[in-house]
Amino acid sequence: MQPKAHAPSFFMADELRQELINRHLITMAQVDEADVPAVPAEVDGYHSLFPLEPLPPPNRVPGAGSLGCVTSCYKAVSGRDALAYCLRRVHGFRLVNTRCMVLVDMWKKLQHSNIVTLREVFTTKAFAEPSLVFAYDFHAGGETLLSRHFNDPSADAYFSKRKWGPRPAPPARLPPESLLWAYVVQLSSALRTIHAAGLACRVLEPSKVLVTGRSRLRVNCVGVCDVLTFDNSQSSNPLALMAQYQQADLVALGKLVLALACNSALVVQRDNVPRALELVSLHYSADLKNLVLYLLAEPGRPRSVHDIMPMIGARFYTQLDAAQMRSDVIEEDLAKEVQNGRLFRLLAKLGTINERPEFQKDPAWAETGDRYLLKLFRDHLFHQVTAAGAPWIDLSHIVSCLNKLDAGVPERISLSSRDAKSVLVVTYGDLKRCFENTFQELLAAGAAE
Known part of the structure; x- marks a missing residue:
């Protein structure tokens, strides 16, 4: 968003006004209980639940979701402060080991502009079965990277396995490199804060990163994997296990950047990586390719998210300038x-x-x-x-x-x-x-x- 040369006005820009109105409409949306009887009227102090995604069928097989379990997502209003929150429900989950709440408390203290803040975790039977619910800040109008970028059939066809016939032509429309670097700066900033707090993201994938506006990213569902996969064996050497998870975060970042650059989630398959890197070499700078190679390479020594800062280089100042310019425009309208x-x-x-x-x-x-x-x-x-x-x-x-x-x-x-x-x-x-x-x-x- 840049300042525009226009006639003086008493009111904010139409684009920003429409965006705020749309967010308000989404925040105030309510569900008809007759149409969705599976949604309870209240869940542990949260009311006015509204599904943010299609509800899973009752006979869905556990483990089919990206988190390894059946989940659903709702917008709800807290009875304590009357603010809207996002509730991520894990179906049919019984919390056996409460030691994981130590990690939950660490996530609740983590505040970052590129992370959806976790507010609380609780168990409930309001959905007619034992459920574990994660309450996050609600960002109206957000969509996932999966729905924003990975909808190009030509890109999926190019990387799909074909036993006969010629391979389709490579995708003609790829994201601009400036957008990719904007994403890299934000995601690496989020990882830097997470790792510095002694935690690991573990959900860095297209379906778990929210996009608001044109290019603002927020890592969603943080802390879910820590609770779902926690067991007593983690208490023996938690630092070593967390270090492994942090190294896996860097690999996940490399896969995500490579998938975004090629407009297809299929590139993360091992057979498709060489072809994807070739496509990156043709359409993007050597710095972006080197960044992906560094993140995906087999680590001979422990790596850190700080190591990619020299690869970002002066592009960081471009993103800083864009953020400050947007702040100036919004302050002017405010x-x-x-x-x-x-x-x-x-x-x-x-x-x-x-x-x-x-x-x-x-x-x-x-x-x-x-x-x-x-x-x-x-x-x-x-x-x-x-x-x-x-x-x-x-x-x-x-x-x-x-x-x-x-x-x-x-x-x-x-x-x-x-x-x-x-x-x-x-x-x-x-x-x-x-x-x-x-x-x-x-x-x-x-x-x-």
């Missing part, structure tokens, strides 16, 4: 909405005063004294007409007058009654005094009840 919020509060207060039917047993309260000046000012704001008597609508006039009222400037303003028989000349400072005194009178009367 500043507009701060001003709009201030003006909205002024209009809300003005609306509580104008045309009030009765106050303190006086039906004419809103038409006399200071309130009469505010009524004339309301007409000056919204009921202007041209010389021909047609409505004259100018947003800049409304905004300018409200700003002057809020500041109480000494500028004089001429207010005319609707019958044009009386004209009052006052300053915005006088109007502000009338406005504040009248609103405080309403507040005091409301507090006294």
Whole structure:
């Protein structure tokens, strides 16, 4: 997102507004219980569950999923803070060894911009069977790398095994290299934080990495493998086992980058790796190929995610510049909405005063004294007409007058009654005094009840 040269506007950019509206709609989505009876009304303090993906069939074979078990995902609202969360349910799971909660506590403390934060893990029977539920932060509108990038039939056909006929042509449309490096920077940053905390990701695959916006990545489902595969044997030498998992994370990163570069998840098969590297050599720089080769090579010594930083090189500054530029654009739009919020509060207060039917047993309260000046000012704001008597609508006039009222400037303003028989000349400072005194009178009367 870059700053655009356009005419000044009182409102945020249409693109950002639409994105926020879409996220809000997804956050507020609710399910019809008649259509999805398998979804309970409440699960351990979470309510308004909404499936984020198709629910698995009742007869699905355990172990068929990418996590080695049957899972389902829901958006839910917490009764504690009224915020939306993502619940990842593991079907038919009984938690036998509670020592894994030590790792869960470590994941809960981990905060990173490229990791979906784990909030809590609990067991429940609300789904009519024992289930283990992982509660994560909810990022509305997110989609997986699998659905975003791995939908090119020509790429899958190129890497599929064929016993007869000529091999199809290589895919014509591949992701730009700048996007791949943006992904590498974010994923390596997430791994760096995870490994520094003494943990391992273990879910670095296309179906477990979320994409929000154009290129923002977040590693999802962290901590699930640590709980599902935990046993007492891990307590004998946990550091050595975690080091193995961290080395496996680097291999998984290499496979993910290679699959993204070729637009196909089939490239991770051993027979397809040479052909995939050849495709990378033809379409991308030598740095990207060297990065993939380093990550996929059989390690002669323990490797670290820090080793790939020299391969990223100055591309890191490109991503930093893009992030800061997006921050500038969003802050500029946020500043507009701060001003709009201030003006909205002024209009809300003005609306509580104008045309009030009765106050303190006086039906004419809103038409006399200071309130009469505010009524004339309301007409000056919204009921202007041209010389021909047609409505004259100018947003800049409304905004300018409200700003002057809020500041109480000494500028004089001429207010005319609707019958044009009386004209009052006052300053915005006088109007502000009338406005504040009248609103405080309403507040005091409301507090006294």
